[in-house]
Amino acid sequence: MTHKVTKEADLSLTLEFLLRLVHAADGIPEEDVAAFFGFDHREFSFVVGEAESKGYVSRRDGRLWIMDAGRNLFRADEEVPQIYKVEQEIERVGFDLLAFAPTDPDSMNDFDRALPELEPYDPRAFAEPSIRVRERFRHFFRQFKTSTDGNGRFRELYSIDSVKAEDRYSCVVTIVARSSSLNPGAPIANLERWMSGLDLAERSAVEDAAARHLAKLRISRQPTDADAYGCLLDLAPEYLREYARRDGFAVERFFKETVKRAGEFRQDRMTVGIVGSLLTEGNLPRLVKAAELTAQAFKSRASADADAGGGSPQPSVGGLVWVVPGTPGWGETRVLPNVLEELAKNHPESAGPDASEADFITLAVTAGRPRRHIEQAFSHLLEGPEAPMFPGRLEILLLPGRVAAVLVHAPVGAAEAVAVPLGVLSFDPDVVERVTAFVGNRIFSISNPHWQRIPMEVWQAAKAMFGIAETG
Numbered sequence: 010m011t012h013k014v015t016k017e018a019d020l021s022l023t024l025e026f027l028l029r030l031v032h033a034a035d036g037i038p039e040e041d042v043a044a045f046f047g048f049d050h051r052e053f054s055f056v057v058g059e060a061e062s063k064g065y066v067s068r069r070d071g072r073l074w075i076m077d078a079g080r081n082l083f084r085a086d087e088e089v090p091q092i093y094k095v096e097q098e099i100e101r102v103g104f105d106l107l108a109f110a111p112t113d114p115d116s117m118n119d120f121d122r123a124l125p126e127l128e129p130y131d132p133r134a135f136a137e138p139s140i141r142v143r144e145r146f147r148h149f150f151r152q153f154k155t156s157t158d159g160n161g162r163f164r165e166l167y168s169i170d171s172v173k174a175e176d177r178y179s180c181v182v183t184i185v186a187r188s189s190s191l192n193p194g195a196p197i198a199n200l201e202r203w204m205s206g207l208d209l210a211e212r213s214a215v216e217d218a219a220a221r222h223l224a225k226l227r228i229s230r231q232p233t234d235a236d237a238y239g240c241l242l243d244l245a246p247e248y249l250r251e252y253a254r255r256d257g258f259a260v261e262r263f264f265k266e267t268v269k270r271a272g273e274f275r276q277d278r279m280t281v282g283i284v285g286s287l288l289t290e291g292n293l294p295r296l297v298k299a300a301e302l303t304a305q306a307f308k309s310r311a312s313a314d315a316d317a318g319g320g321s322p323q324p325s326v327g328g329l330v331w332v333v334p335g336t337p338g339w340g341e342t343r344v345l346p347n348v349l350e351e352l353a354k355n356h357p358e359s360a361g362p363d364a365s366e367a368d369f370i371t372l373a374v375t376a377g378r379p380r381r382h383i384e385q386a387f388s389h390l391l392e393g394p395e396a397p398m399f400p401g402r403l404e405i406l407l408l409p410g411r412v413a414a415v416l417v418h419a420p421v422g423a424a425e426a427v428a429v430p431l432g433v434l435s436f437d438p439d440v441v442e443r444v445t446a447f448v449g450n451r452i453f454s455i456s457n458p459h460w461q462r463i464p465m466e467v468w469q470a471a472k473a474m475f476g477i478a479e480t481g
Contacts, residue, residue: 010100010146013167016158020082020090023056028065028079028090036072095167098155102146103178106135108214109145111152114178120346121181123381127218139172146172149211181343184219186427190268193284194426198223226338229425237400237417244415244443245433248280263431264421274298280435287406287414288344292434296348296406296414299436300355303411327356328370328474330448332405333383335376335397336418336428339404346386352408370470372463374452376401389467391452398451404430405448409474412436413444449475 020028023046030045031037043053057073060066065079082090105112107129115121129135150156150166157163183203186196198219200209209216238258242249252259267282274281274295287296329352333339353369373379373387376397384390399405406414416432435441453472463471 010102010142010172011097011170012100012146012155013095013097013170014155014164015167016096016164021059024060024065025090027056027060028075028082031066031073031075032080032083032090035075039068039071039073042073097170100153100155101175102153104142104145105180105212105215106138107218108212109138109141110212110215111149112180115180117179117181118385120382120385121343122179123385124181124341125222126179127182127215127222129214130217130221139174142172143169182215182219184222186223188427188429190265192422193264193429194227194420194423196223196427223427226336226427227425228336228420228428230420231402233400234402234417234419237403237419240400240403240447241415241417241432244413244447245280245435245440247437247439248282248433248435260419260431261422264429267431274302274436279437280433280440283414283416283432283434284429286339286430287404287416287434288340288342288348293344293348295434296412297351297355299412299434300352300408303408303436304355304357327353327368328372328409328470330372330374330405330407330409330452330471330474331387332374332399332403332407332448333379334404334416334418335401339418340380340383340386345382349386356408370467370474372467372471374398374448389463389471391463391471402428404432405444407441407444407448409445409476410441413441415444445475449477453477 026046027042030042039053039057042048042057043050046053046056048056057066057068060079061068063078064076065082067074067076079090103112103114104110107127146153146169147166151163155164156166182200185199185202187199188194188196198216200212200216200219203209204212235257238260242253242258246253249258249263252263263282264284267284270282272278272281281295283292283295285292287293329349349371353371356369370389371387372389372391373383374391374393375383376393376399378392379390393399400417402418404414404416404418406412412435414432414434416430418428418430420426421429421431433440453475
C-alpha cells in the first residue's frame with residue numbers, strides 16, 4: 010500500500026505563542042505584542058520575521074495580521090497551532106479474502122495446508138479486491154505501524170496512491186464447535202480461540218463462513234448405521250449390555266446417560282463411555298491416560314519378566330491402527346497430528362536408547378482414497394477396496410495389546426444432523442483382544458499387500474503388531 014500521511018511538526022515555543030496571540034487578537038498593534046512578551050526591538054524583529062517569512066502573519070500599518078496559512082494551523086475547537094507535513098509511506102499488509110481484515114501469515118506445515126478452506130458466501134466479493142482493500146485499509150489504518158511517528162503520536166491518512174498485490178498466503182482459523190445435550194447435532198461455531206472481542210466483531214464474514222462449513226458436515230441416517238452399532242455391541246458387550254435391545258443399540262439412552270456420568274479410568278474401571286470425537290478436550294485426556302497407564306504396566310511386566318528370565322524380553326512392534334470413518338470433517342484439526350505424536354511418545358518401546366518416534370507406525374485405514382490431511386498426518390495408509398472392510402461410520406483406534414476405542418458416527422435424535430460420535434474407550438484386555446481380532450481379520454483377510462499403497466516392510470510390521478507370523 011503506497012499512501013500519504015499527515016505528520017505533525019513542532020513549532021518553536023515563541024512562535025507558537027505569537028501565533029496564538031495574533032489568532033486571538035487579529036490586527037494587534039506591534040508595540041502591544043512586544044510589550045506582552047517583553048521583547049526588545051531586535052528580539053521582536055527576529056520572531057515576527059520568522060512568522061512573516063513562513064506566511065503565517067503579515068505586518069501592515071504597525072499591526073500584525075493572521076494570514077490563511079497561519080489560520081490553517083489551528084484546527085476546529087483548538088487554540089494550539091500545529092504544522093502538518095504530508096509524507097509518502099509504503100506499508101506491507103495482509104488482508105483475508107472473507108472479511109478483508111488485517112491478517113498475519115501463520116507458520117504452516119504440510120498438514121495445515123491440507124486442511125479445507127473457508128469459502129465466501131458470495132464469490133463475487135473477490136471481483137474487485139483492490140477497491141475493498143482501499144476501503145478496509147482506511148478503516149483499519151490506526152492498526153498499522155505507519156499510523157504513528159517515532160514518539161507514538163498518531164498520524165492521519167491523507168491519501169491512498171496505489172495497491173499492489175504481491176504474496177498470497179494462508180492462515181489457520183481455529184473453530185470450536187459446541188452443541189448442547191438437547192440438540193447435539195446442531196453445533197455452533199465459536200472462533201474465540203482465533204480472535205475475540207472487537208477484533209472478532211470486525212470479521213463477521215469469517216464467522217459466517219465457519220457456520221456454513223459446519224452446516225456442510227450434516228449427514229442423514231442410513232440403514233448401515235445399525236451395522237456399525239452392532240459392531241460396537243459385539244466388541245464391548247459387558248460394558249454395553251444394558252443398552253442392547255432386540256432392535257439394536259439404545260442410541261439416545263446411551264447418549265443421555267453418558268453425557269451425565271462421563272467418568273475417568275480407575276483400576277476397576279478399564280472401559281468408559283465416550284460422547285464426541287476422541288480429539289475433543291473432554292476425551293483426549295482419557296485417551297492419553299489410557300496410553301500412559303498401559304505403557305507403565307508394560308514396562309512393569311517387562312522388568313519382571315527380565316528379572317525372572319535373566320534377559321530382556323523381545324519388544325513388540327510399536328504402532329497404532331486408526332480405522333477412519335467415512336463422515337465429513339473427520340480429523341480436520343491440528344489436534345490429530347499432535348495426538349499421534351503424543352501416543353508415539355507414550356509407547357513403551359519408544360523409551361529405549363535405540364528407539365525413536367519414527368519407529369512408531371501410524372497406519373490409517375480408509376475406504377477408498379484418503380483425504381489430503383489424513384495422508385499428511387499418518388506415516389502409512391491402507392486404502393481399502395470400494396466395498397468397505399468396515400461399516401462406513403465406524404471408527405476404531407487400536408494400540409494392539411494396549412488400548413482400543415470404538416465409536417459410531419451418526420446423527421443422534423434427528424434424521425439429519427452433524428454426526429455425534431458414540432462409543433467406548435478401553436484398556437480392558439478382553440475388549441482390546443476382541444478389537445484386535447476384529448480389525449486384524451478384516452484387514453488381512455481382504456487386503457492384498459501387492460496393490461496397497463504401503464511398503465512391504467511396513468505391511469510385515471503391521472502383521473507383527475497383530476501377532477501374525479510371516480510364512481513362506
